[in-house]
Amino acid sequence: MTAVLEADGLTKRYGRHQALSDCTLSIPSGHVVGLVGPNGAGKTTLLHLAVGLLAPTDGTISVLGRPPAADADQLGRVGFVAQDTPTYARLRVADHLRLGAQMNPTWDDGLARNRIEDLDLDPHQRAGSLSGGQRAQLALTLAIAKRPELLVLDEPVASLDPLARREFLGDLMEVVADREVSVVLSSHLVGDLERVCDYLVVLTGARVQVADEVEHLLATHHRLVGPRRDEDRLPANQEIIEASHTDRQTSLLIRTEDPILDPAWVVEPVSLEDVVLAYMGRAEGRSRRRRREARP
Amino acid sequence: MTWLAWRQFRTQALVAAAALALLAIVLVPTGLHLRHLYDSGVAACTNGTARGDCSATVSSFLGQYHQLQGWLGFLMAVVPAIVGVFWGAPLVARELETGTFRLAWTQSVTRTRWLATRLALVGVASMAVCGLFSLGVTWWFSRMDQLGADQFSTFDQRDVVAVGYAALAFALGVTAGALIRRTLPAMAVTLVAFVTARLTFASWVRPKLVAATHLSQALDPKSMAFFSSNGSAMHLQPEAPNLPNAWISTTRIVDGAGQALPDQVVARACPTLGVGLPPPTPPGGARGRIRGVVPGNVQSTLEHCVTKLSAHYHEVVTYQPAGRYWTFQWLETAIFLGVALVLAGFSLWWVRRRLS
Numbered sequence: 198m199t200a201v202l203e204a205d206g207l208t209k210r211y212g213r214h215q216a217l218s219d220c221t222l223s224i225p226s227g228h229v230v231g232l233v234g235p236n237g238a239g240k241t242t243l244l245h246l247a248v249g250l251l252a253p254t255d256g257t258i259s260v261l262g263r264p265p266a267a268d269a270d271q272l273g274r275v276g277f278v279a280q281d282t283p284t285y286a287r288l289r290v291a292d293h294l295r296l297g298a299q300m301n302p303t304w305d306d307g308l309a310r311n312r313i314e315d316l317d318l319d320p321h322q323r324a325g326s327l328s329g330g331q332r333a334q335l336a337l338t339l340a341i342a343k344r345p346e347l348l349v350l351d352e353p354v355a356s357l358d359p360l361a362r363r364e365f366l367g368d369l370m371e372v373v374a375d376r377e378v379s380v381v382l383s384s385h386l387v388g389d390l391e392r393v394c395d396y397l398v399v400l401t402g403a404r405v406q407v408a409d410e411v412e413h414l415l416a417t418h419h420r421l422v423g424p425r426r427d428e429d430r431l432p433a434n435q436e437i438i439e440a441s442h443t444d445r446q447t448s449l450l451i452r453t454e455d456p457i458l459d460p461a462w463v464v465e466p467v468s469l470e471d472v473v474l475a476y477m478g479r480a481e482g483r484s485r486r487r488r489r490e491a492r493p
Numbered sequence: 494m495t496w497l498a499w500r501q502f503r504t505q506a507l508v509a510a511a512a513l514a515l516l517a518i519v520l521v522p523t524g525l526h527l528r529h530l531y532d533s534g535v536a537a538c539t540n541g542t543a544r545g546d547c548s549a550t551v552s553s554f555l556g557q558y559h560q561l562q563g564w565l566g567f568l569m570a571v572v573p574a575i576v577g578v579f580w581g582a583p584l585v586a587r588e589l590e591t592g593t594f595r596l597a598w599t600q601s602v603t604r605t606r607w608l609a610t611r612l613a614l615v616g617v618a619s620m621a622v623c624g625l626f627s628l629g630v631t632w633w634f635s636r637m638d639q640l641g642a643d644q645f646s647t648f649d650q651r652d653v654v655a656v657g658y659a660a661l662a663f664a665l666g667v668t669a670g671a672l673i674r675r676t677l678p679a680m681a682v683t684l685v686a687f688v689t690a691r692l693t694f695a696s697w698v699r700p701k702l703v704a705a706t707h708l709s710q711a712l713d714p715k716s717m718a719f720f721s722s723n724g725s726a727m728h729l730q731p732e733a734p735n736l737p738n739a740w741i742s743t744t745r746i747v748d749g750a751g752q753a754l755p756d757q758v759v760a761r762a763c764p765t766l767g768v769g770l771p772p773p774t775p776p777g778g779a780r781g782r783i784r785g786v787v788p789g790n791v792q793s794t795l796e797h798c799v800t801k802l803s804a805h806y807h808e809v810v811t812y813q814p815a816g817r818y819w820t821f822q823w824l825e826t827a828i829f830l831g832v833a834l835v836l837a838g839f840s841l842w843w844v845r846r847r848l849s
Contacts, residue, residue: 248599252849266603273601283592285501292500299496300600336596343601 199262201226201347201379202247206256209242216242218403219256224381224396226261226347228410229373231390232383233473234400240383241280243400244351247381248277261346273303276340280351282333286325290318293335294342301343309342330361334368341372348372350382354389366393387470399473401480411469418472421449421462432459439475450475494602498611502618505580509622516629523558524633530554531636539640555637562637565630569650572626573658576619577687581666582679584611585844589674608844612837616663623659627652644818645740649695652822657829662687664836671840671848690832694825702824703817705742708734708810712746712803714796719759719766726756727766729799731808738815746806754806763798767791 200223207220217239224230232240245251246258249266258264263271284293290313298304313320316334324332333353340348350369354362370393373380384390390397397414399406407414418438425447428440435457439450450467457464535554537543543550585608588594598604631651638644638651648654665686670679716732731744746754759766813821 245595250595250598250849252846266598269601269603269606272599272603275599277595277599279592279595279599281592283596285593285596286591287504288500296497296500297600300494300602302601339596 199226200224202260202381204256204258207246207253207258208255209246209251210254215403220405222398222405222408224408226379228379228396229394230381230396230398231394232381232398232400233387233390234385235477236385238400239403240400241351244349244381244383248275248349273301273343274346276343276345276348278336278340278350278353281356282336282353284324284332284335287323289321289323290335291320293324293339297339297342303344305342305344309338312338329356330365333357333365337369346378348378348380350380352383354384362389369393387473391469397469397473399476401477404480406476406480414472415467415469417454418450418452418467419457420465420467420471421451421457422465423447423462438479494606494610498614502615506618509618513622513625516626520629520633523561527557527633527636530557535640551640555640565633566650569627569630569655573623573655573662574684574687576623576659577662577666577683578680580615580619581663582670582683583676584615584667584670585840586670586674586676586679590676605841605845608841612667616660616837619659619663620656623655627655642737644738644815648821653826654822657826658691660833661690661829664833668836668840671843699821699825700742703813703820705811706814708812710808712799712806712808714799717795717799719795721767726760728756729754729759734810736812736815738818740813741810743811745809747809748806754802762801763794765794766798
């Protein structure tokens, strides 16, 4: 089975600014992939590279086995909902559906019309006067009705209120369940992704920190709490992601494929948010250290 | 893709259609009236069957709808620029500015086709609107132009060049928009670039498109003017010859070797030239044209002087014959269209390769 997204040494620079550096990644198909990271981490850059809005400075990326936006056919295989869900403000909802129908040979008009009806959108309303949630739904409808193999959503719920956010994600999950479609969606909030994703990519400081199935992430990450001890004296198969010490106690978040045998540790389960935050914290610490070392 | 291109252009197309309709409402009745006036009075003057004062008839005809004439000339200059600024510049820039390019470029249509379709639709519409506009104006002015016999003076306000201007203005707008990525600055740059292109072409390129023709003739004492400035030696200047509809660039007095007549030679040959003229009224010199107001003795001194000089000197007229008018029209149109096509190709390449 081909990967939905395969990146090798993928790099994007804007002048001297490194938006994405040396990103190597292979995401298998059939997942709902959450791309999480703080603002400015490079999430949008990675997604724009995936849908072909951007071209890499260095490295390669292929989506569903082909270069992004290589031709009309490849464009048709990927549905994209951009950040802030852009629509033509002066065009009506019905015009947008017509746009989708005219520009996509695989367009499912019945699906699009049913969705608009279910969502209670007035086809005669101009897109510019829709609420944020309605506009996001319209953009999602456009992306779904072209029947893509991969659906890419860039911060689809960032501008929505909590209720609209829950509705949108719930709706998205229904779509995913109905159709065989892989999804990649980004957010800077783990909470949004936790409910819908079964695969997670953590992106911080223009680099991929970890990419794995959620189940596997939860099974291989543990919090160890025990008497204070040195971080170096851990077995080689345990990678420390996050460490904190008090005078008498040490708390570690580690990654290991193997069982933890040391009886001195109290092993606690971790939440997905713990894991994500630990990776983000580690990247932050590294870049702080790098900055310190770079100083003369 | 054609549908979206049309849908996005629909409002602008309706505005343009309304403007053309309005123009027709103004031009058709007034233009018919001009034709009636011409046929009922002025025509007699041109074929020599007229009785009475023809010059008054002609100048009254040429002065008809004076204000409208001014407006039409002004519109012919600005309409292509308007097309470039309001149709060309926002075409790509607005998509980039509002972020809708992320919607348009992720449908199952390649960017190249997306832009090529829009370039073709709006570009052809630009040329059609300016072409129709020019057609109406040319028709409206046709009798006056016939009478005025100076077709090159209104060269860029008539016939087909407007189509070339429209194409260039539009392509400049699209290119500026794609490069600058913001609508308002792109509009400003488009306007400046288009005006610069037009002025540069009119003053530097157009006169050199076709090598000018030279006409040599003997000096004519009856069509000679003289003047001096700041009390220096008298300068002789032949009046432009009567070449209807030709584009005369210079009329010079030269000797057999092609050397221009120096003012000192005039002073030596005719020391009394200009004596007897009233002193110049404005400070710093004046022009004394040989017309009815010049005293008879001054005129005879001048004629005597010119006759004397014509032993060694003759007159050379540098000009473009009337028959080249359409050569110039088509050449200028083709050049503007060619540059527009190059710009369109560049913006296609830019949007495909560089905007990513």
